[in-house]
Amino acid sequence: CANILLDLLFIIGLEMNSTGAAIASTISEYLALILGLWATRKPLSQAIRRGLKQSLQQGPTIRRLAKNNFEIFVRTASLLFSLSFFTAQGASQGATTLAANAILMQLVMAAAYGMDGFAHAAEALAGRAFADSDRQRFIAVCRCCGRWALYSAIAASLLLLVAETPLLDTMTDLPDVRSAASEYYNWLIILPLASAACYCYDGIFIGALRTKALQYCMLVSVFGLYLPIWYTSQSWGNHGLWFAFTCLNIARGVTLALCFVWIFSPSRWQNILR
Known part of the structure; x- marks a missing residue:
């Protein structure tokens, strides 16, 4: 949704053409990354703490x-x-x-x-x-x-x-x-x-x-x-x-x-x- 709205803003509203499309896509990708990290902040921190130990225990699976x-x-x-x-x-x-x-x-x-x-x-x-x-x-x-x-x-x-x-x-x-x-x-x-x-x-x-x-x-x-x-x-x-x-x-x-x-x-x- 953010990509579509930003495309409308940059391409049609600001008439930035392909440059606007590139900027909109870049902003949307980083926004998705930030939202994903925020949504998984607790599980992610726990996973990082357990990651090394589990990697050593589950070598063949890894x-x-x-x-x-x-x-x-x-x-x-x-x-x-x-x-x-x-x-x-x-x-x-x-x-x-x-x-x-x-x-x-x-x-x-x-x-x-x-x-x-x-x-x-x-x-x-x-x-x-x-x-x-x-x-x-x-x-x-x-x-x-x-x-x-x-x-x-x-x-x-x-x-x-x-x-x-x-x-x-x-x-x-x-x-x-x-x-x-x-x-x-x-x-x-x-x-x-x-x-x-x-x-x-x-x-x-x-x-x-x-x-x-x-x-x-x-x-x-x-x-x-x-x-x-x-x-x-x-x-x-x-x-x-x-x-x-x-x-x-x-x-x-x-x-x-x-x-x-x-x-x-x-x-x-x-x-x-x-």
Whole structure:
């Protein structure tokens, strides 16, 4: 809320444009930090006092947590690299293409919120079932969250399909940018369906702490498929870039699905709990 109000103040009220947006975001982040520290001031101080003692007592657990966090870090860094690479390649094709891609990517992120919600639900519910060694409940949770993630993807694609003109008119009033965004808009309609599986599997694997699979699936998808596909489709221009990005999301879902079948098979279930 603070970010929105500050955006209105700095961008519209004070006409500071992108500088105002940056200032608003910075103030909002620090405000969130201050509020978070204030809300957790007592538990935080107690945790600091107990932290060293517990770290010494729970060395193996701390090491495993650090290992899981590092694998998630590698996975997230690879994902951020793929997004930064996408932006850089769009920029190399001109300011209009860069602006059009930025608008479409914002709509991609907005469409992902519904699927992300079920991914977070899968993270918590599947993680609890996995910790309880209840494979039947674990599989039921995965199927339910996967089904609703797919429903969200279908709804997002349909909404994007019927709302192209009002969405683009809302995002920009520049005719050239709107025209360029419309040219590549069909990729936006495809992406929610292409991404539903990878979002849901992300939550499942994080909840079950199978972070090594997440790490390697992302590395294979980004460096084994995304970059080679982009390289071979450069003659398609920006369409080739969007094609490579769509393939990246499909590859993430397919590789994680294969890992899911292998890791969580009945024959391996008891072994991975040890």
